[in-house]
Amino acid sequence: SIVVEDDRTGLSITTLKRAIADNLFYNQGKFPTIASKNDYYLALAYTVRDRLVHHWLNTVQTYLKQEVKVVCYLSAEFLMGPHLNNNLINLGIESRIRQAVEELGLDFQELVDQEEEPGLGNGGLGRLAACYLDSMATLEIPAIGYGIRYEFGIFDQEIRDGWQVEITDKWLQYGNPWEIARPEYSVQVNLGGHTETYVDRDGNYRVRWLPDRVIKGIPYDTPIVGYQVNTANTLRLWKAEAIESFNFQTFNIGNYYGAVNEKIYSENITKVLYPNDEQLQGKQLRLEQQYFFVSCSLQDMIRLHLSTGNSLDTFDGKFAIQLNDTHPAIAIAELMRLLIDERFMDWEQAWSITEKSFGYTNHTLLPEALEKWSLELFNRLLPRHLEIIYEINRRFLDRVRIKYPQDNDKLARLSLIDETGARYVRMAHLACVGSHAINGVAELHTHLLQQTVLKDFYQLFPEKFSNKTNGVTPRRWMVLSNPRLTKLICSKIGDSWIKNLDELRKLEQFVDDSAFCQQWQQIKQEVKQDLAIRIRQRTGIIVNPNSLFDIQAKRIHEYKRQHLNALHIITLYNCLKQNPNLDVIPRTFIFGGKAAPGYWMAKLMIKLINSVGEIVNQDPDICDRMKVVFFPDYNVTNAQPIYPAADLSEQISTAGKEASGTGNMKFSLNGALTIGTLDGANVEIREEVGAENFFLFGLTAAEVQQLKTKGYNPRDYYNSNPQLKAAIDLINSGFFSHGDTELFKPLTESLLNYDPYLLFADYQSYIDCQKKVSQAFRDRANWTKMSILNVARMGKFSSDRAIKEYCRDIWNVAPVPIELED
Numbered sequence: 001s002i003v004v005e006d007d008r009t010g011l012s013i014t015t016l017k018r019a020i021a022d023n024l025f026y027n028q029g030k031f032p033t034i035a036s037k038n039d040y041y042l043a044l045a046y047t048v049r050d051r052l053v054h055h056w057l058n059t060v061q062t063y064l065k066q067e068v069k070v071v072c073y074l075s076a077e078f079l080m081g082p083h084l085n086n087n088l089i090n091l092g093i094e095s096r097i098r099q100a101v102e103e104l105g106l107d108f109q110e111l112v113d114q115e116e117e118p119g120l121g122n123g124g125l126g127r128l129a130a131c132y133l134d135s136m137a138t139l140e141i142p143a144i145g146y147g148i149r150y151e152f153g154i155f156d157q158e159i160r161d162g163w164q165v166e167i168t169d170k171w172l173q174y175g176n177p178w179e180i181a182r183p184e185y186s187v188q189v190n191l192g193g194h195t196e197t198y199v200d201r202d203g204n205y206r207v208r209w210l211p212d213r214v215i216k217g218i219p220y221d222t223p224i225v226g227y228q229v230n231t232a233n234t235l236r237l238w239k240a241e242a243i244e245s246f247n248f249q250t251f252n253i254g255n256y257y258g259a260v261n262e263k264i265y266s267e268n269i270t271k272v273l274y275p276n277d278e279q280l281q282g283k284q285l286r287l288e289q290q291y292f293f294v295s296c297s298l299q300d301m302i303r304l305h306l307s308t309g310n311s312l313d314t315f316d317g318k319f320a321i322q323l324n325d326t327h328p329a330i331a332i333a334e335l336m337r338l339l340i341d342e343r344f345m346d347w348e349q350a351w352s353i354t355e356k357s358f359g360y361t362n363h364t365l366l367p368e369a370l371e372k373w374s375l376e377l378f379n380r381l382l383p384r385h386l387e388i389i390y391e392i393n394r395r396f397l398d399r400v401r402i403k404y405p406q407d408n409d410k411l412a413r414l415s416l417i418d419e420t421g422a423r424y425v426r427m428a429h430l431a432c433v434g435s436h437a438i439n440g441v442a443e444l445h446t447h448l449l450q451q452t453v454l455k456d457f458y459q460l461f462p463e464k465f466s467n468k469t470n471g472v473t474p475r476r477w478m479v480l481s482n483p484r485l486t487k488l489i490c491s492k493i494g495d496s497w498i499k500n501l502d503e504l505r506k507l508e509q510f511v512d513d514s515a516f517c518q519q520w521q522q523i524k525q526e527v528k529q530d531l532a533i534r535i536r537q538r539t540g541i542i543v544n545p546n547s548l549f550d551i552q553a554k555r556i557h558e559y560k561r562q563h564l565n566a567l568h569i570i571t572l573y574n575c576l577k578q579n580p581n582l583d584v585i586p587r588t589f590i591f592g593g594k595a596a597p598g599y600w601m602a603k604l605m606i607k608l609i610n611s612v613g614e615i616v617n618q619d620p621d622i623c624d625r626m627k628v629v630f631f632p633d634y635n636v637t638n639a640q641p642i643y644p645a646a647d648l649s650e651q652i653s654t655a656g657k658e659a660s661g662t663g664n665m666k667f668s669l670n671g672a673l674t675i676g677t678l679d680g681a682n683v684e685i686r687e688e689v690g691a692e693n694f695f696l697f698g699l700t701a702a703e704v705q706q707l708k709t710k711g712y713n714p715r716d717y718y719n720s721n722p723q724l725k726a727a728i729d730l731i732n733s734g735f736f737s738h739g740d741t742e743l744f745k746p747l748t749e750s751l752l753n754y755d756p757y758l759l760f761a762d763y764q765s766y767i768d769c770q771k772k773v774s775q776a777f778r779d780r781a782n783w784t785k786m787s788i789l790n791v792a793r794m795g796k797f798s799s800d801r802a803i804k805e806y807c808r809d810i811w812n813v814a815p816v817p818i819e820l821e822d
């Protein structure tokens, strides 16, 4: 068994202080007088890492010994956020470390703020993967997160003159103490070239792939410690490198650049995260990224499986592979290739193993987000996989033809190949045919999937479909982000709610406890003051912590309707300008979110918000009754102080467009009340917290469909609603753009002529609902009651509940408790 020196795992304050000093000296090679803050952060990080390696190695050893079934979560994105504080909380050593650091004369928060967050994701999908890793470890579920170690993650956002500016995310520039490189587990990945058939020595026809590029994949492992358990699972992220990083011959003949060509070309694959959220770009490099990490991961699983003496026919009994959207869906064809071409399994057995191994989660209904790759690109990059996909399709359509004879339309709709235009491979269809389970991420979303985008598949194999409503980890989004509220809740109901969120319901009994309500309100006030300070530091804007904090924080997208929020702000502004003595509840409108660099309309929405803010924030008639803030660089680190500070959570997407949302859950779990449409998980949040504790507005998904079918003319709403007209006209007048009447034309014209996300149709309902919000906020005592009831009834939205459902319905895996051996 592994012998570990105590001083590297000791938790006494003196041992911790010595460990930090030792790591500074031996790891950083620094002594205090010359050490930078980052040196101390790294010394602290290595000290903490020492205390979780024990968990990690015991976990791996137990899994190998017990030959457990492992969940493999394949995701092109993992939005992990900063590790230090999360690891301290999950290890239960935060207070000790904080004391040791302070006794060394250091500022704990300053060291925490040193960490560059690994921004290896865009938004919801990537963050969900991170929350699920935390829950799987906390529930002692054997799991490996497989993804891409991008050298540059999601860009950092600066706002200059109201415009978004993208800054390269150099998150690795000072090193990453939380990962360990595992070059010994490197694998090779083929690309391009052609295939040829041959007859093997037993006379069987076989196919071999002759690639024209071979890339090396190197895994980097990050431990994922569970909360108050001994389990530490693994996040294995792959980096691409050249097989030969330096070609001496080429160099010798003086072609210096040629000598490193392969190196640059290969490393490009994991160079940068595509910053698009819900927009397909169809770039070759994106497909290369997807295939690269998928092939590395499957080869790694096969190596692990064979290393324990198992044979491949039990592969699906040992691995439950979840596809996080279609981004890793090529895995289905790749597993077939590895089993048939490299392990000489016959098609039928390989297919049965494949279908049983995979589950597919869909995260979006937006047609522009559904991935399809041209046959030309596929054939050029992955010729063998295209052959396999054709064969999968042939066999699949044969089965369809039996069930639906003469229904060629259905055949065409179901086919893995889109025969229109350049002809494409439909990755969602490959995922559906090659998986034994298909799920949406909220009840409404799963219903719409079954009734629209995947209707034909639902009719074909309804048994594959299930719903798995998203969840969020209460560790990062309550314990870490809102320690004050956590302390108050624990003082009333103990701390077991952190691992069993349904216990929050016990808070209901305190809703009439005025002392408790007072404390609840006080904490919200303090958290708002903290955010007000950060806002001042980041934007220079002074906000009033006593005002209603009305927050919309998420990626910028027309379907999320940040511009509808802006229309409310302009409408309220117009009201106050027309009637300065109007008694309104002071409001601070806070926005946060990045726009995909190529998404012009989203960038214009950011500019509009900042332009409106510039005018409103300086208008003496408004005198601080309204403030508009665009908080820059919205990421996990900045989200942590934002969610707890909200009074009102804006979840205002067009019904039927937001698959689930997870920010809605984080706001509500931190005591915010929600104003929202019946979209995504808003529907279930409202069901849980009670309609009386939710500010509902807008058309339902069915009404949206009806209106579109009937024919929607946004200009009718503009002409018939003076307030709406006034708001749009004010934008068009150049009032918010220094007289430039052209700047926002693309946005207002799109609304007046198309309004694809029905802002005008929902405008009045939204404005009326916002009035109800202001009215409700006047009665602080009642608002606090609603806030407490919101938190008390949000137990369902823990990622632990979601993971338990995946384990029960899709993965068929059981917890494996870990004993810590000395």
Ligand SMILES: CCc1ccc([C@H](C)CC(=O)N[C@@H]2O[C@H](CO)[C@@H](O)[C@H](O)[C@H]2O)cc1
Binding pocket: 122, 123, 124, 125, 126, 128, 276, 277, 278, 279, 280, 281, 325, 363, 364, 369, 370, 371, 441, 470, 658, 659, 660, 661, 662, 680
């Ligand atoms: C091809 C480009 C691309 C990139 C990312 C995506 C993701 C699926 C977008 C995403 O993050 N979707 C969000 O997933 C969350 C987790 O399930 C949901 O809560 C959000 O509603 C959904 O928008 C689609 C297409």
